Amino acid sequence: MANPSRLRAAALTTTAVLLAAALAGCGGDSPEDGDLTAQQLDWKDCPAPSEAEGGGSAPSPLPNGTPWQCATMKAPLTWSKPKGDTIDIALIRARTSGPASKRIGSLVFNFGGPGGSGVTTLPAFGTDYTTLRTRYDLVSFDPRGVGRSAPVECESDAQLDVYFQQDATPDTGAERVQLLKRTKQFNAACEKNSKPVLPHVRTTDAARDMDLMRQVLGDAKLHYFGISYGTELGGVYAHLFPRHVGRAVLDAVVDPTQTPEQGALGQAKGFQLALDNFAEDCTSKATDCPLGDTAQDVKDRIMKLLADLEKKPIPGIPPRQLTQTAATNGIAQSLYSKDFWEYLTEGLEEAYDGDGKILMLLSDSLNGRSENGEYSNLLAANTAISCSDAKPRYDVDFVERRLPQFRAASPVFGDFMAWGMVSCTDWAVPGAADHPDVSAPGAAPIVVIGNTGDPATPYEGARKMVSALGKGVGVQLTYKGQGHGAYDSKNKCVQSAVNGYLLNGKVPKAGLVCS
DSSP states (O other), X not given: OOSTTTOOOOOOOOHHHHHHHHTTTTTSSSOTTSOGGGOOOOOEEOOOOOTTTTOOXXXXXXXXXXXXXXXXXXXXXXTTSTTSOEEEEEXXXXXXXXXXXXXXXXXXXXXXXXXXXXXHHHHHHGGGGTTGGGTEEEEEEOOTTBTTBSOOOOOOXXXXXXXXXXXXXXOSHHHHHHHHHHHHHHHHHHHHHHTTTGGGOSHHHHHHHHHXXXXXXXXXXXXXXXETHHHHHHHHHHHHOGGGEEEEEEESOXXXXXXXXXXXXXXXXXXXXXXHHHHHHHHHSSSOOTTOSSHHHHHHHHHHHHHHHHHSOEEOSTTOEEOHHHHHHHHHHHTTOGGGHHHHHHHHHHHHTTOOHHHHHHHHHHHTBOTTSOBOSXXXXXXXXXXXXXXXXXXXXHHHHHHHHHHHHOTTTHHHHHHGGGGGTTOSSOOOBSSOOOOOTTOOOEEEEEETTOSSSOTHHHHHHHHHHOTTTEEEEEEXXXXXXXXXXXXXHHHHHHHHHHHHOOOOOTTEEEO
């Protein structure tokens, strides 16, 4: 397992190809006077996603026949040199279904990561936003360093298979040396293959890209829907451009006040809470739980499975085996949504019988590995953005001192989250700050949604975001549910509040609770 917020993977291309992609369009089709706000986007049918975006087929039209269209926006490689070299930012949209007279503008989505491709994610969830499309064009993008937008590239698919098979929770000196060696090797590959873009993928850079996007799309204000890391990006945007904030929603909220250590500890607690809730749910049903008689039985069996896999992996997806690391990744992936709990139950049942295929499939999904063995660049981009944003660098001694605290927070995930903190130790680019600045005095109201059962962005982050945004800006909404995020849970109370604000400008009552 890599950094606690990044349980993900990446892909490699040659240095020559990377440099061409990273600096695509340098001095190219930008307006002759260098004013990038004057550029015209050339919207066309979308191609199939690139390997860095996750591969697959070109997005199908929406049920009413509306096609997905893609375009490329030029942005400065270095924002301090706005008339210098440019990079390409990949965009996707679906035009509004409503009449032009009712159109508000574009609603820009970021689905998280950092490192997730908006160009592939928005079509996958497009029907979930049918109501919002009645007054908005739905728009998303690959942030710089991601997918088709000057992608960060690190290791090959074969190397990443090895990376994700490693022991991510070293118990001996030799295992610690191996983990650090492997981490250093990965980070060095990123520097070798992506050196031109690594200093320019901070969240502040992406936020400035979004303000350029707002202007190029023709909107006076940025209307925004940020999920998970997208809430941090939205908060940073509001800090940099408070007067440009339109109607904005932050769902599954990252705590902007935490250091990486505090964030890792919070995630350890969050995933443990989600596992506790899964175990309670399984044993509280009328039918017998196949994993144990009590919730504690369920968790004890999981702990024993992981301990056994540490000593002896079981067959996964040949030729790969299900290791302790892969199994933990698979369990974590299944906790992102209550809809995945049935797969976790089935995967654990089969693993207890010596078959690790389902847990391995879940692990692959989390790590961005497709069935053909190709990886997206999610890990590469996540590492680059996270390590460029965060100033702290943690070493082995620091982690070992914190291990008791992490283990107390989560017997299952504590070690993994703690050791993930060494991921940025040898990173080539210094981190910007201990935590992001999201203070946004003068910004329009921003709806901030916290889910009490969220494993990846614990509920407390919503309150911290509201406070950090400043008085009169953040409006908190609580969803008493399970999984990562709230709007896509289909909860009518949540969706009514969000739709009411985005479509009609009706600010929800602060403190609204949905269950």
